[in-house]
Amino acid sequence: MTHDDVTGVILAGGQGRRMGGRDKGLEPFGSARLIEYAKRSLDGRVAEVLINANRHLDDYRALGCRVISDRESGYQGPLMGIWSGLEAAQTPWVVIVPCDSPALPDDLVARLIAAIGEADIAVAHDGERDHPVVALIRRDLTADLGEALKEGERKIDRWYARHVWTRADFSDCPAAFANLNTEDDKARLAQQLRAGDA
Template sequence: MIAAEALTGLILAGGEGRRMGGRDKGLEPFEGLPLFAHASKRLEGRVDDILVSANRHQDAYALFGVRVIEDIESGFHGPLMGLYSALRAATTPWLLMLPCDTPLLPEDLVERMSTDIGDHPVAIAFDGERDHPTVALVSTALVEDLGAFLARGERKLGHWFARHDPKRIDFSNEREAFINLNSEEEKQRLELRRADDRRKAP
């Protein structure tokens, strides 16, 4: 298992939030907390440092005691640019990346990712049907390789991971944990459903 001292956590919150009406998705409320804070709770006490990749409202994120970084290149270039910027900012051998819009991630996500990666330089979450490349553990030694990949105009997260024989970490027993919220309607539906489930619980 990779020790907490060797891990940096990264929360991707640098997108444009187009399907959320252009709002900053990571700061949208969900069950009493900003969306990104649910990811932060999965990392707290399990990593050496927590970074938030944010290209706006940096002061609002910083209020939560995290280290905020911006993309090295402006213009909303996607999660791969956020990952590259974080790999450059990290001071540990490993970086665990999470999206800001997936509030139900497993409580033991860090432990499972860091235990099951083996000798692979990259691990990604797999829910039994599909990969979730924004939930990934990455060796920071790959920073220069990623820089060169981006310099060629590449922007696809999955294409870069495929170059490095990623280990799929099986979360097929917790598929619902990877529900991501792209719109206000999706967020409200999930909140209402969970509130209803709590009311029905014995």
């Protein structure tokens, strides 16, 4: 598998409830907005970057990416965003990342590819826990996910469990998967990153 076989999908379609209903992807963090950090982790490492968003679509399009909204309305969660990304992708594989994890490693895509083996899904694991919204997924699973959603499934890990999946080891950089749900989270990660640069 090469990067030409992979589409990157950034999940930015949530309601941002814990951040006062603000659009998390457009939140400032350090010198950029959160969506820009997610995009940097994929740029040049995948055939195309798609942004899954349900509001402020023009702001996201200004980043030069194809923007796709959830195929069904109602903010139904990340699994709906993943399905929408799988449907829109034109490559055999899709890498999913969240819009609110600004410290994702530069070699994220390469490490997910290296881990996939014969599996259909590779999920990032930080040494202690899985991060199901950071994953490499075979696009052939699109129809199955559509069926699962139709049946009412909204839990990512339960859908993964229907398939052959594996873990990609990121135990050397657990802080990379910190996701920013609140202002406190933003302040904490900013402090951690500053300490890392000291």
